[in-house]
Amino acid sequence: MLPDPILIEHLATIANRLRCHVIKMTYYAGSGHPGGSLSAADMVAALYFHELRIDPARPDWPNRDRFIMSKGHACPVWYAALAERGYFPVADLWSLRQASSHLQGHPDMRKTPGVDMTAGPLGSGLAAGAGMALGARIQGRSYRTYVMVGEGDMQEGCTWEAAMLAGHHRLANLAVLVDYNRSQVDGRSDEILGLDPLNDKWRAWNWAVREIDGHDLAAILAALEWAREVHDKPAVIVGHTVKGRGVSFMLDRHEWHGKAPNRAQAIAALGELGEPIADCGLRIANLPCVSLKTANRKPKSRRSLRDAFGVELVKLGAEIPNLVVLDADISSSLKTVAFRQQFPERHINFGVAEQNMLLGAAGLVTTGLIPLACTYATFATLRACEQIRSFICYPKLNVKVICSHGGLEVGWDGPTHQGTEDVAIMRAMPNMTVVAPADAAAVPALLRQVIALDGPVYFRMGRNPVPVIYDPAQAFTLGRAITVREGADLTIIAMGVMVALALDAAGELAREGIQARVLDMHTVKPLDGEAVRCAAEETGAIVTAEDHSIIGGLGGAVAEYLAECAAVPIARVGIPDTFCRSGDPAELFPMYGMAAADIVSAAKRVLGRKGQILSF
Known part of the structure; x- marks a missing residue:
């Protein structure tokens, strides 16, 4: 049956409104992830304003349909849909990522009405969704579960474990929507860790597959109707989308994965989306200039540790021919881009696959190389904890685990990305050395000693610029305060x-x-x-x-x-x-x-x- 054109027009209007909200939310927050939120807006609009059987007045209704945003960084578009659907006031959207807000940097099921599952670290949503679908079957409930995933989710092994489980159990009450914009933090997914032939992968695990234009609302509605009619297996809708959809200067640009628009960009983006000034919750003319607060201390030179790490890494690469750098799709955050450009043959991007990266590092060591495995503190020490313990520390392999985003200093991204227990985990492992430089001047000296040390090391850095304490000539010795x-x-x-x-x-x-x-x-x-x-x-x-x-x-x-x-x-x-x-x-x-x-x-x-x- 052809979708009602009036419905299509209505959903298109809503999708555009969600995109406008995304721009304003990330602008006011001064951080966030607009690119992948904009690409998902059409499918999210179709779900929340047509497909899902939900009741905002009863967010805990046992028979409600479930939705999980596995690509949790795209929560701005999800929050926008929840607000427009009536779960909480639209005005709440402007508090995104603020300390007093219920709208965290990544979804929190205990804080935000309508959020059925916490998300953040990629690759987790489908497994939780399979659990919900199994729960419905066991309890004899009629609700359906929908999970939205992106490229990063499908680079994590847990997604395919869950796909295999759901296919094996023929969970026909489970549907996946792939926001397939082929873009991630470090660039084109096809270049980082390609997923094609994607449809064949899903079919191999006994899933029904339908491929669509993820911005064509008629195709989206038809695919959702098709998924409901699949009765012998789970269904996946592969929606081809474009990152930054609706805003010309964000369109298909991976740089907008996790960057908020500034004042001029926010105004330009809203103008392209056709939102009249009079309809902007807060008028465009009154949009404040974002000014992040800083600690109350005397002015000092400030520099981030990861910037210093990136500079020193290039020097070390020239001096140590068996030094290799491994990334997990966040080379721009860990500042390893310059090393990759200078020594492309000694840089490996594993994609969003930290367990694979750490095990790969263990293998590389046995060939005589010195691998530096680089990612965020939470992803290395939590997701890849077993790999570090049993395959690096236990055999005492010469792997250096280099992490940024340690601690509460990460701030805006929220608890799923705040590495607050990483040192405790690494300290508990035999053979592991744990190093935490205090400033950018300490990084080069300590990094050189870490690389010279034969054995596992956990090297912890923060996210933000910090005061420079030391003179560049300061001497450092591992193990000596x-x-x-x-x-x-x-x-x-x-x-x-x-x-x-x-x-x-x-x-x-x-x-x-x-x-x-x-x-x-x-x-x-x-x-x-x-x-x-x-x-x-x-x-x-x-x-x-x-x-x-x-x-x-x-x-x-x-x-x-x-x-x-x-x-x-x-x-x-x-x-x-x-x-x-x-x-x-x-x-x-x-x-x-x-x-x-x-x-x-x-x-x-x-x-x-x-x-x-x-x-x-």
């Missing part, structure tokens, strides 16, 4: 980005007549026990500061040492035992007790206990 400020009243032991905040706190304490020693514990494992012992004996009180959970990280390592060797009062400043929120790190750090003022408070607490007999 650096005293960056002298003091006799107590010692603050910090790692990574928190070293700068520890110095700020020490300055504030000095203004109150309290002299705090500050140690940069850049090597968390092996811990410099001698430096900790001297600090305990000479200052009598310890505060640890880390952008990491207080459980198992630097604070845990120091507390373990003190419990056995030098019992003095200790306070741990770091992320409490909780998952955090999306937002500006300048807001999040005070929210979770990690600002310089919190280090000052912790210092005063341990000073109040100093000299007391400790009892357990």
Whole structure:
């Protein structure tokens, strides 16, 4: 049956409105993922305004149809659809990625009405969707489950495990929509890790397949109707789309995967989408200029650690002919692009497949190469944890796991991307060395020592520019802490980005007549026990500061040492035992007790206990 042209026109209007919302949301947030949101808008509109059996007044209705956005970075278009459908006010959209918002940087089923499954790390949605479909079968319910995936999802092995499971169990109440825009963070998916012949892959796992133009609403509606009529197997709709659809300067440009428009770009994009100024929730003329808050400290030179890493990597590539760099589709984030351009034969992009990358690194070592496996902290230490443990640490292979986006400093992307337990996981593995430079000046020296060390190393960096603490001539030695400020009243032991905040706190304490020693514990494992012992004996009180959970990280390592060797009062400043929120790190750090003022408070607490007999 041909779709109703009035319905088609109605859905086209909604899809355009969703695209306008995406532009405004990411603009106001100052971050986010517009490209893949724009490509998915037509299919999302067809689902939420025609296909799905849902009731916004009853978001937990047991017989509702389920939808999972496996490509969770495209949540802006999903949030826009939920708001337009009535799950929450449209005005809420403008708070995307803010600390007080229920609209996190990646979908959170416990915070946002209408979100049936948390998402973020790619490749997880179909497995959860298969579970929901199995649950419906077991419980005799009639609801259907829909999962939207992108190229990154289909580069992760878990997607194909779930596809095999669903095909085996003939889950006819499960449908997948592929937003096949052939674009991802680092470029064209066909060049990074091609998926074709895609239809044959799905058919091999016993799925019914239909291929369509993912922007043709008539074809989308017909395909959804077809999927409902498939009764003996799950169905997949492969929708060919274009990243950035609707905005000329974003169209088919991978650079817009995770970049928010600025003021001029937002105005231009909305103009192309045909939204009159009078209809813009907030008028175009009043769109604010985004200004991200920064910590309240004296002006200092600031530089990101990953920028310094990228520069040094090129130098090392020229000096070490057996050095190879592995990426997982985020070379632009890890700043390995220059190495790839200079030494293309020694760069391998594994696509969105971290487990495969780490196992590939293990294999490369056995051929005499030194692999640097580069990705985000959460993806390496959580998704590829077993691969690092059993196939790198256990045989003590010379693999360097290089990660950025460690800690709450990641901020806006939310808890699925905030590496807050990575150090604890890596510390627990035998044979693993754990290094966390404090600034961009420390990166080159420590990186060179890491590469010279024979054995596994976890090298942790943050996301954002941080104050430069050290002179370029500063000497570093793995396993030896650096005293960056002298003091006799107590010692603050910090790692990574928190070293700068520890110095700020020490300055504030000095203004109150309290002299705090500050140690940069850049090597968390092996811990410099001698430096900790001297600090305990000479200052009598310890505060640890880390952008990491207080459980198992630097604070845990120091507390373990003190419990056995030098019992003095200790306070741990770091992320409490909780998952955090999306937002500006300048807001999040005070929210979770990690600002310089919190280090000052912790210092005063341990000073109040100093000299007391400790009892357990």
